[in-house]
Amino acid sequence: MIEVKGVTKTFGETVAVDNLSFEVKKGEVLGFLGPNGAGKTTMMRMITCYMPATDGTVTVAGHDTLTDSFQVRERIGYLPESAPLYLDMDAADYLSFVAQIRGIASSDRRERMKKVIDICGLTQVMGKDIGTLSKGFRQRVGLAQALIHNPDILILDEPTTGLDPAQIIEIRELIKRIGKEKTVILCSHILPEVSATCDRILIINEGKKVASGTPDELAAATEGNLTVHARIHGAEAEIREKIEAMDNVVGCRVAESSGDGPSTFVLKAKPEGDIGQDVFKMVVDNNFSLSELRIERISLEDVFLQLTTKERDTE
Amino acid sequence: MKNVAAVFQKELRSYFNSPIAYIVIILFVGFANWLFFRSFFMSGRASMRMYFTMLPWLFMVFAPLITMRLWAEEKKLNTLELLMTMPLRDWEAVLGKFFSSLFLLTAMLLLSLPLTFCVSSLGNVDWGPIIGGYLGAFLMGAAYVSIGLFVSCLTQNQIVAAIISFFVCFGLWIVGEAIVVFMAPASLAGILEFIGLGSHFDSIGRGVIDSRDIIYYLTVIGFFLFLNVKGVESRKWA
Numbered sequence: 001m002i003e004v005k006g007v008t009k010t011f012g013e014t015v016a017v018d019n020l021s022f023e024v025k026k027g028e029v030l031g032f033l034g035p036n037g038a039g040k041t042t043m044m045r046m047i048t049c050y051m052p053a054t055d056g057t058v059t060v061a062g063h064d065t066l067t068d069s070f071q072v073r074e075r076i077g078y079l080p081e082s083a084p085l086y087l088d089m090d091a092a093d094y095l096s097f098v099a100q101i102r103g104i105a106s107s108d109r110r111e112r113m114k115k116v117i118d119i120c121g122l123t124q125v126m127g128k129d130i131g132t133l134s135k136g137f138r139q140r141v142g143l144a145q146a147l148i149h150n151p152d153i154l155i156l157d158e159p160t161t162g163l164d165p166a167q168i169i170e171i172r173e174l175i176k177r178i179g180k181e182k183t184v185i186l187c188s189h190i191l192p193e194v195s196a197t198c199d200r201i202l203i204i205n206e207g208k209k210v211a212s213g214t215p216d217e218l219a220a221a222t223e224g225n226l227t228v229h230a231r232i233h234g235a236e237a238e239i240r241e242k243i244e245a246m247d248n249v250v251g252c253r254v255a256e257s258s259g260d261g262p263s264t265f266v267l268k269a270k271p272e273g274d275i276g277q278d279v280f281k282m283v284v285d286n287n288f289s290l291s292e293l294r295i296e297r298i299s300l301e302d303v304f305l306q307l308t309t310k311e312r313d314t315e
Numbered sequence: 316m317k318n319v320a321a322v323f324q325k326e327l328r329s330y331f332n333s334p335i336a337y338i339v340i341i342l343f344v345g346f347a348n349w350l351f352f353r354s355f356f357m358s359g360r361a362s363m364r365m366y367f368t369m370l371p372w373l374f375m376v377f378a379p380l381i382t383m384r385l386w387a388e389e390k391k392l393n394t395l396e397l398l399m400t401m402p403l404r405d406w407e408a409v410l411g412k413f414f415s416s417l418f419l420l421t422a423m424l425l426l427s428l429p430l431t432f433c434v435s436s437l438g439n440v441d442w443g444p445i446i447g448g449y450l451g452a453f454l455m456g457a458a459y460v461s462i463g464l465f466v467s468c469l470t471q472n473q474i475v476a477a478i479i480s481f482f483v484c485f486g487l488w489i490v491g492e493a494i495v496v497f498m499a500p501a502s503l504a505g506i507l508e509f510i511g512l513g514s515h516f517d518s519i520g521r522g523v524i525d526s527r528d529i530i531y532y533l534t535v536i537g538f539f540l541f542l543n544v545k546g547v548e549s550r551k552w553a
Contacts, residue, residue: 036428049402051550051551070402073402076400080393080400081393082393084396084397086325086394087392088332089328089332091398093325093332097324097328098401100317101318101322101403102322103402129332145397299542304502
């Protein structure tokens, strides 16, 4: 549906997007992830025909964004970062203006408006100035304007910034629902958001692609050891010795020791095998007793941090 | 054309949904009437001449107030990004905005009609200069609006837009004034007089409607609208 080939965008000396290529398939929800200033917004602006790429091509549903910009724009619903809206306009007037520009016939306009108002839960704010609405409602008006022409593709740039937790959950649910029938690109630097809503994730940093795949693939692909917290009763030195002798354990330190009582050990283990079971067996075999065992799997946060900071180190 | 109409409507709604339109209109009508009547009774002649001679100066101040927000606000609020990613051509947006501010300016101009009828009831008026005056003021206002609109697309600060528009209008007015033309080198004098907004206004205002003057105004308007389209496009130049 969306094809980005070797796209570079420079602003003077600054390289915002650096030879980036990716593809979004029909019906896919792609999470476009990167730290602030990674070039996410610039990339979205190129896909939505707001600005041309310095180099490379972007095609949307087979139409080039430069030569066929109108075809592209008609197919995309776009919610830019922080939902820029006309604050001195009535929400209903605004939606009707967008419907007009989107070329929705006046006979269908009322129906389409009613539909997006329903989807986005905007009934109560119709007739109010957008400037008087809360951040959450503005975001929803922004979403409504992006949906009004029933586009095949939806591009959302950080749709949940500035919302409270309840609103965030609401918007995410909405995106999930919409994502079932549309192709969506969701830009974000918030990881739980992306892992909760997206089929596939693309991580960029300093304009370059650093990783892509499903959330699970990404976690698996990132090399890293598991961290195990174990609270064990017994002689500290002996336990430590036994732990270090285990197959998959790479390192061990005592986080909290308390004479005769239980000590907490933090061990690093290779991801192969079942470290939880190994620790338990070791404890049973040696007649220690276990009061707590907690394994931290590598999270998407770690993947993200690793990928984006590693990239910086090599430069 | 449908898109031009949509933008036109949207801008008009914004004007009248906020206090700007009302404030500008009331101030303008108040000023214009005050300035006119304070000299009208002293002159003792049933003529609108005074009105039309001061109108360019009033418009010079009020046209930038009307146009200042049109692009600057879009840039400040970032709504430009949303607008320009809709299936809307740059020139359609420019024309829609131009017509909306021209509409407001024309409304301000037409609000002086009661004044005209009042004057005509007081004595025998010569309708030629009055009709010419309205036409000239309309064209002059349209030129100011096109200048103000263009300047507004260069900044995101409305105040800066208003002040710079004022100076551009002022500059374009005074280059054709006798005193500037007189001091300029002889080779430039003719050009300056032709470029100046004022000389054309004066000849239309006398009731002499010459196609050259009309073409002059249309050229100025077209030129600044063209610059405006380029200015909106400039986001793509990085």
